[in-house]
Amino acid sequence: MDINSATDLLKIALQEKVKVYITDGSEIIGQLIAYDEQQNLVLKNATTKYLGIEKHFQTLFIRANNLKFLSKLDLSKEM
Numbered sequence: 001m002d003i004n005s006a007t008d009l010l011k012i013a014l015q016e017k018v019k020v021y022i023t024d025g026s027e028i029i030g031q032l033i034a035y036d037e038q039q040n041l042v043l044k045n046a047t048t049k050y051l052g053i054e055k056h057f058q059t060l061f062i063r064a065n066n067l068k069f070l071s072k073l074d075l076s077k078e079m
Helices: 006-013
Strands: 017-022 027-035 041-050 053-062 067-072
Touching: 006 027, 006 067, 017 041, 027 053
Parallel strands: none
Antiparallel strands: 017 027, 017 067, 027 041, 041 053
């Protein structure tokens, strides 16, 4: 699949485990279960990490304007 837009990348990452970097410096790991045309995201089984503090959420909504970047995690390289 050719990737020509951010939406194309989100299609590839849908239902996969991703790491999201937020503009405030926090990081979130979870399964991408939904997104919309504005690139708002919904993650399932999400863990946020900010200033060394971790919080867990069953479902987490991330507004697109807070999104810095997203990467699909390679589970074969995780510990």
